[in-house]
Amino acid sequence: MEQIIKKYIQSLKKGQSQKHASEDEVWKLLEEKIDSSGSLSARKRILRYSIITSVAASLLICIFIIGYMRFDNNTESRELAVIELSNESEYIKVISSTGENIELISDKTNYTHNVKEATSDVSVYSENTSTETLITPSGRICKIVLPDGSTIHVNANTSVTYPKVFAKHERRIKVDGEVYCEVDRAEDIPFYVETKGFTVKVLGTKFNVSAYKNSLKSNVVLVSGEVQLSSKGEALNLKPRQMAIFDKDTFVSLRNVETSLYTSWVDGYLILKSKPLRVIFQKIEQFYGVAISCDPVIEEELYTGKLDLTNNVDDILNLIQFSASLKCEKENDTYKISKR
Amino acid sequence: MSFYIISRSQESPMTDIEIWERIENGDKKAFELLYRRYYSPLLNYAISFNYDEELVKDSLQDLFIKIFTNPKKMNALPYVKAYLYRCLINSLKDKKKTAKKTEDFEDELIRYGISDQNLKALFKEGDEDLKKIRRLHSAIDKLSDNQKNALSIRFVQEFTWKEMSLILDISEQSCMNLIGRTIIKLRKLL
Numbered sequence: 363m364e365q366i367i368k369k370y371i372q373s374l375k376k377g378q379s380q381k382h383a384s385e386d387e388v389w390k391l392l393e394e395k396i397d398s399s400g401s402l403s404a405r406k407r408i409l410r411y412s413i414i415t416s417v418a419a420s421l422l423i424c425i426f427i428i429g430y431m432r433f434d435n436n437t438e439s440r441e442l443a444v445i446e447l448s449n450e451s452e453y454i455k456v457i458s459s460t461g462e463n464i465e466l467i468s469d470k471t472n473y474t475h476n477v478k479e480a481t482s483d484v485s486v487y488s489e490n491t492s493t494e495t496l497i498t499p500s501g502r503i504c505k506i507v508l509p510d511g512s513t514i515h516v517n518a519n520t521s522v523t524y525p526k527v528f529a530k531h532e533r534r535i536k537v538d539g540e541v542y543c544e545v546d547r548a549e550d551i552p553f554y555v556e557t558k559g560f561t562v563k564v565l566g567t568k569f570n571v572s573a574y575k576n577s578l579k580s581n582v583v584l585v586s587g588e589v590q591l592s593s594k595g596e597a598l599n600l601k602p603r604q605m606a607i608f609d610k611d612t613f614v615s616l617r618n619v620e621t622s623l624y625t626s627w628v629d630g631y632l633i634l635k636s637k638p639l640r641v642i643f644q645k646i647e648q649f650y651g652v653a654i655s656c657d658p659v660i661e662e663e664l665y666t667g668k669l670d671l672t673n674n675v676d677d678i679l680n681l682i683q684f685s686a687s688l689k690c691e692k693e694n695d696t697y698k699i700s701k702r
Numbered sequence: 703m704s705f706y707i708i709s710r711s712q713e714s715p716m717t718d719i720e721i722w723e724r725i726e727n728g729d730k731k732a733f734e735l736l737y738r739r740y741y742s743p744l745l746n747y748a749i750s751f752n753y754d755e756e757l758v759k760d761s762l763q764d765l766f767i768k769i770f771t772n773p774k775k776m777n778a779l780p781y782v783k784a785y786l787y788r789c790l791i792n793s794l795k796d797k798k799k800t801a802k803k804t805e806d807f808e809d810e811l812i813r814y815g816i817s818d819q820n821l822k823a824l825f826k827e828g829d830e831d832l833k834k835i836r837r838l839h840s841a842i843d844k845l846s847d848n849q850k851n852a853l854s855i856r857f858v859q860e861f862t863w864k865e866m867s868l869i870l871d872i873s874e875q876s877c878m879n880l881i882g883r884t885i886i887k888l889r890k891l892l
Contacts, residue, residue, distance in 0.1 A: 366834050374858045378750070382742040388759060389737060395763075396730070396770055658731045659738045662716055 454504050458526075459493040473504040477524065495523040498539075500651030501674065503627065508533070512553065515542040515628040518649045519574070540572040540648075542628045545587075559611035560593035569600075570624050573608075574648060580608040583624040632669040638662045642682075643699070650675040657700040660688070718782035726773045733770050740783070741766075744790050747859070751851065753794055761793045784865035787855070791869065841891035849884040856881055 454473060475496060498504055498520050506514040506522065510533065516522055520539025528534075533545075534554040545553045547566025555562040557573035559580055567587020573580035582591060584600045591598045593611045600606055605619045626633040632649070634642055640661040643654040652675050665686065669678055679697055683690040689702045716724075716735065724732030741762060748758040765786070769776065778785040842850065855861050855869060856877075863874045870877065 363834065366831055367838065370835055370838060371857055374854075378743050378746040378858060380742065380746065382745045384745070384755075384759060385738070385741050388741065388763060389734070392737070392763060392766055392770075395767055396733075658735045661731075661735075 453499060454502060455497045457495045457497070459495070473502075475504060475506045477506060477508050477526070492526045493523050494526055495521055497521045501649060501671075503630070503671070510546055510548065510551075512543065512545045514544075517541065517572075517627055519651055537571060537573060538575045540570070540574065540627070542568075542570045542625050544568045559608050560591055560613075563590040563592065570621075572624075577644075577648070578609055580610075581624075582606045582608075583619060583621055585621045585625065626668075627671065630671045632671055634665060634667050634669070636664045636666055638664055639699070646675065646678060650678075653696045654679075655696050655698050657698075660699075660701055719780055722773065722778055722782050725769065730770075733766075736769070736782075737766055740786055743859075744786060747787070747854070748790060748794060750854070751847070753798075757797055758790075758794065761790060761797060765789050765793065781865050781868055784861060784868045787859070787861075788869045788871070837892060841888055844891055845884065845887065849880070849887065852877070852880045852884055 454475075456475065477494070496504070496506060496516065498516050498518050500518055502518055504516050506516060506524070508514070508524065509528065512533070514522060514535070517540035520537065520541065522539075522541060523536040525534070528551075530551070532552055532554060534556065536556045538558065541555070543553075543555065543564070545564050545566055545568075549565050553564040553566075555564070555571055557571060557580060558575055559573060560582075562569070562571060562582055565588065567589055568585040569587070569589055570583040570585070571580075572582075582589070582600065583605045584602050586602050588602075589600050591600060591606055591613070593608065593613060596613065598606060598613060598616075600616075603618055603621055605617045605624070606613060607615045607617070620635070623633050623635055627649075632645060638661060639656055642665060643656050646652070646669075647654050649671060667685070669681075671678075675697075679690045679699075682688065683699070683702075687702050689700050691698045691700075716732070718736070718739075721732045721736050721739075725736065744762060745755075745758055748761075749755055769778075776785070842853070845853070852866075852870070855866050861869065863877050866877045867874045870880075872880075
């Protein structure tokens with residue numbers, strides 16, 4: 363009898379948890395009601411955005427005019443400046459701080475940018491002021507080799523600014539995005555990585571910095587050696603295999619991690635180990651510069667896998683939808699992921 | 703291309719409490735998550751007690767709107783699931799009362815649980831089992847609404863005594879007594 367009761371209860375449970383036919387329909391009704399009740403604040407938001415965009419637009423016009431005046435007697439530079447603003451997304455760009463030197467690097471996987479050794483007649487003045495910025499587009503990574511032999515792997519949608527000639531007492535770069543650095547040991551010349559929220563001080567080591575301007579959370583993962591992190595006047599030493607997480611410029615937590623999961627992008631792979639779909643799609647969005655919206659019902663499901671980043675985003679999402687039996691549809695510029 | 707999926711575990715979905723806290727911060731995605739988690743179970747639960755489907759749908763809509771617009775005024779934490787069941791039961795009782803005044807509810811018979819067809823599908827193997835389950839089924843049918851509800855809350859929804867006492871608005875001891883008495887009665891009916 364006990365067996366039968368168990369079975370009976372099981373079937374009742376199953377019946378109660380079954381998705382009811384009206385679920386989606388009632389959700390649509392609810393959504394409408396919610397959105398209409400929130401319409402007042404939405405309207406305010408639109409107004410605010412339109413003010414921001416109009417301010418931004420007028421600023422942009424000013425920049426154009428100034429740029430025009432500045433390069434008026436130099437037609438060549440003016441053309442190059444226009445190329446920069448047209449947002450050519452296929453190429454890796456290197457821009458000099460003086461603005462007159464824009465280099466477009468053709469589409470090639472595993473591109474290595476060698477920063478040339480300074481020639482001996484460079485004056486002290488230019489040592490301090492002249493920098494270069496390397497910008498990677500969506501879906502591409504590259505490598506910078508500095509004159510001292512240090513290498514910086516640059517992930518997609520990242521900009522790295524470095525001096526054309528490093529000062530004698532320090533090496534300093536600025537990063538918006540994600541980089542993996544292998545810094546040659548030189549204790550008398552510390553290496554600094556500056557991000558929007560914090561600075562990493564290095565003597566000689568391997569580490570990963572992920573600090574995108576547009577995402578709130580940033581992190582530093584140390585593979586070997588030792589680094590010192592500082593933000594808002596506070597300092598923190600990181601040990602190998604530790605990860606420090608920042609919320610904007612505030613340090614939030616320290617964790618022991620498997621470092622290869624955070625540096626696999628250097629070899630062109632994304633290795634995922636029990637990660638919720640939410641996080642996986644965030645990484646894909648960041649790398650390929652696309653928008654993905656995922657059904658919240660499946661957002662927290664955990665997946666493990668390895669993605670080859672040399673593929674384009676459609677191939678990657680195709681594979682995910684088939685291996686995980688999900689449905690992926692492209693609507694306007696957004697990929698919508700839902701349960702199949 | 704070398705993507706391979708290894709697991710589809712769901713070991714760490716958000717808890718109800720986390721979801722509720724996000725809703726309090728106006729998170730619409732969390733709200734949808736709560737809706738998807740409980741809309742169908744709540745509806746199925748109410749329908750199994752023979753409440754009119756349209757009536758239940760209306761009640762649920764009102765309930766979820768209230769949750770989204772004013773979650774902080776609701777006393778859901780930390781027993782979110784129990785709270786939702788309680789809200790639904792109360793609003794259905796209220797609606798039934800007002801409805802009764804205008805028109806008689808002709809069919810007060812409770813058709814509890816699963817249909818005979820489903821029972822057959824469940825116990826094909828031996829006629830013996832099917833006979834037994836039919837006996838159990840009809841015995842449960844003879845219980846009062848209150849007793850059926852108690853059984854469902856305790857054994858199908860698997861609420862704790864604490865949660866059960868919140869849903870029924872009686873003490874934990876009373877819940878235990880209620881279940882005890884119901885089981886004794888069920889034994890006699892069998």
